[in-house]
Amino acid sequence: MSPTRNIQANNRLAFASMAGERQTPLGLIGSVLLHAGIIGATLFTFAHKLDIAQESAPVVPVELVTIANKTNLIATVKAPPKAEPTDEEPTPPQVQKLDTPPQSEPKPEKLDVAPETKPEPPPPEVAPEPSPKQPPPLPKVKPAPASEAKADAPKKEEFDINKITALLDKRDAVQASSPKGKVADKAVKGFGPQTAMTMDLQDSLRSQIQQCWNPPVGAPHPEELVVEFELFLKPDGSVAQPPQLSGESESDASHDSFTRAAAEAARRAIYTCAPYKLPRDRYGQWQDITLTFDPRQMVGQ
Amino acid sequence: MRRFGFLGAAVFTLLAAIAWPAWAALHVDVTQGNIQPMPIAIPDFIGGAQGAQIAGVVRADLDRSGLFRTLDQKSFVEQIRDINTPPQFNNWRVINAQALVTGQAVAQPDGRLRADFRLWDVYGEQQMLGLSFATTPENWRRIAHMIADKIYERVTGEKGYFDTRIVFIAESGPAMKRVKRLAVMDEDGANPIFLTNGSYLVLTPRFNPTAQMIAYMSYAGGRPRVYLFDLESGRQEMLGNFPNMTFSPRFSPDGNKVVMTLESRGNSDIYAMDLRTRAVNRLTSDPAIDTGASYSPDGTQIAFESDRGGSQQVYAMNADGSNVHRISFGGGKNGTPVWSPRGDMIAFTKQANGAFRIGVMRTDGSGERIITHGWEDEGPTWAPNGRVLMFTRTERGGRGSSIWSVDVTGRNERRVPSPGSGSDPAWSPLIQ
Numbered sequence: 001m002s003p004t005r006n007i008q009a010n011n012r013l014a015f016a017s018m019a020g021e022r023q024t025p026l027g028l029i030g031s032v033l034l035h036a037g038i039i040g041a042t043l044f045t046f047a048h049k050l051d052i053a054q055e056s057a058p059v060v061p062v063e064l065v066t067i068a069n070k071t072n073l074i075a076t077v078k079a080p081p082k083a084e085p086t087d088e089e090p091t092p093p094q095v096q097k098l099d100t101p102p103q104s105e106p107k108p109e110k111l112d113v114a115p116e117t118k119p120e121p122p123p124p125e126v127a128p129e130p131s132p133k134q135p136p137p138l139p140k141v142k143p144a145p146a147s148e149a150k151a152d153a154p155k156k157e158e159f160d161i162n163k164i165t166a167l168l169d170k171r172d173a174v175q176a177s178s179p180k181g182k183v184a185d186k187a188v189k190g191f192g193p194q195t196a197m198t199m200d201l202q203d204s205l206r207s208q209i210q211q212c213w214n215p216p217v218g219a220p221h222p223e224e225l226v227v228e229f230e231l232f233l234k235p236d237g238s239v240a241q242p243p244q245l246s247g248e249s250e251s252d253a254s255h256d257s258f259t260r261a262a263a264e265a266a267r268r269a270i271y272t273c274a275p276y277k278l279p280r281d282r283y284g285q286w287q288d289i290t291l292t293f294d295p296r297q298m299v300g301q
Numbered sequence: 302m303r304r305f306g307f308l309g310a311a312v313f314t315l316l317a318a319i320a321w322p323a324w325a326a327l328h329v330d331v332t333q334g335n336i337q338p339m340p341i342a343i344p345d346f347i348g349g350a351q352g353a354q355i356a357g358v359v360r361a362d363l364d365r366s367g368l369f370r371t372l373d374q375k376s377f378v379e380q381i382r383d384i385n386t387p388p389q390f391n392n393w394r395v396i397n398a399q400a401l402v403t404g405q406a407v408a409q410p411d412g413r414l415r416a417d418f419r420l421w422d423v424y425g426e427q428q429m430l431g432l433s434f435a436t437t438p439e440n441w442r443r444i445a446h447m448i449a450d451k452i453y454e455r456v457t458g459e460k461g462y463f464d465t466r467i468v469f470i471a472e473s474g475p476a477m478k479r480v481k482r483l484a485v486m487d488e489d490g491a492n493p494i495f496l497t498n499g500s501y502l503v504l505t506p507r508f509n510p511t512a513q514m515i516a517y518m519s520y521a522g523g524r525p526r527v528y529l530f531d532l533e534s535g536r537q538e539m540l541g542n543f544p545n546m547t548f549s550p551r552f553s554p555d556g557n558k559v560v561m562t563l564e565s566r567g568n569s570d571i572y573a574m575d576l577r578t579r580a581v582n583r584l585t586s587d588p589a590i591d592t593g594a595s596y597s598p599d600g601t602q603i604a605f606e607s608d609r610g611g612s613q614q615v616y617a618m619n620a621d622g623s624n625v626h627r628i629s630f631g632g633g634k635n636g637t638p639v640w641s642p643r644g645d646m647i648a649f650t651k652q653a654n655g656a657f658r659i660g661v662m663r664t665d666g667s668g669e670r671i672i673t674h675g676w677e678d679e680g681p682t683w684a685p686n687g688r689v690l691m692f693t694r695t696e697r698g699g700r701g702s703s704i705w706s707v708d709v710t711g712r713n714e715r716r717v718p719s720p721g722s723g724s725d726p727a728w729s730p731l732i733q
Contacts, residue, residue, distance in 0.1 A: 201327060206329050209331050210335060213334035214334055216457070218459075218708065218709065219457070230326065256458075257459070264429075266331075267425065272397075290327070290328045293334075294331065295332075296332070
């Protein structure tokens, strides 16, 4: 388990494999040892990961921090008394509050969306980001400017200064309202965008898409018609490229007419409700979205 | 050293796999939707009056289904001039159309009518379907229904039901001297035809699986008996020669049998007659009233109503009469069970709280839902896709009855246009 033992195992493995070149039985042993070595290597990797986690904070607290941030953002008034990792349960009510505003304007901008569906260079007037970057990198640049990673991540600063400053502003606001949400949070930085406060984004997006989703309730087995889409958005909230089915839905849709219909209904919902109203300064958190459309709760209505 | 290379690769892969979730996308589960008709643009087909007529019927069909909302042609920005070139999708997004149907009607040299259409996904910017039909010009309505069926099927995933017919009892005259005639019409109420002249009472007509034969009960010979009516030849025949009254007929899914009720000295029981051998097989022998038999689509089971337990309830049994068990437990009296063509549900009439309503339940009696809310709704019949039901509605204060349709979800209740008053509808299978 320990690193040293693993190294020993690897050495043994090397010898075994050399022996294996001479004799087949030894080759077999070598193979077995190789496998053992690989497993050992896995453990090693894992242990290493955990070590890192221990240095800063356990994994779970990270998420709690997430929620705390979100809470502060919305319900500024409540915040003061709470400590850093505040595990606030008032999450649901916030959800609802968030829901309302975005609902208001799904449609007017459809016209704009339309042209953008095709891969074209001249997209958003929005940010000073270099336009060429946007279409291709969106999918891949997931290690994007995570909001919490503000301090380090120098590349990203160059990437988009506005974003960072916006984030800084937000932080200040948060801190002002709840003076205790401080340093401990920062220790979490290495973890990536999804560890940040995303529940409000999820709720916002969900409430926007629900307006446009016509679920397949009349189909014979609606419970089997759960479809999953991978969606990339542009900073202005419009659809960056045609959403793709992911997971099992992809193969299901190819040979089942009901799944295909369900998938198409979901895709129509994605397009119809675009552009999505999401906080631009947190684009890194919502540029890449996995959407699951699950009609089960709608059955029987 | 090469091994180390492999090892390194393995470690790297594993690392990547472990690290991956850290960069995963934002996950959003959408579990609530907004059930609404899908906006679809169907401009008149190219081809003059005929093209406009066909498009009109397609629009009416899809609108009636409640799953589509056809857009007003006045709002259209683009005029379709050639159905073989893709439309400018922007022009259709502007008016919020999610799908577009373009089509043309062409008179062919041989005098036949050909109708081509394409269904476009406006947001996906691609063709979803493109088909061509040819027939004699008189059949243009059927072509339109078939086009509507194809669009419906492509968008919803299940077969349509527009190219179907309804057999029903057309009623006319004063309540005391009601004239009831056997009649058929298209699913949209067009082309009504009377099959009997009204000089005798007719009831409970049912189509066979090819929609060419109708079984019904008639007082033609003075006594109520089950008859068969062949739509092609117009020939009628009494089904079997029983000493007493026979009623409530229904075909088996393969069309080879008719199941019906025979009354004898106040006791009604269910019998099945093989139409090829004319052999009759008794299925129930309870002293209570057993009637209203309906086969499951696979032909292995029969649902029926019986008051053997004290009140009228829905029961099911094997097709040979074994394994009788009650399935309706939702309260009130329950009768006229009809097995869904999909096989997943049974529709029935519930009598409770002084009203008759149409309900559906799973075939084991669970999941009961009442889907109509009239004062007297009864006698459900399924569309061939198991998605829509028709039934007879009698208004309070009784000025005759009319035929209504409703989605199996309880939505989209609407009156089916029929000549005069109508009752006792039975939906045909999809016409072959």
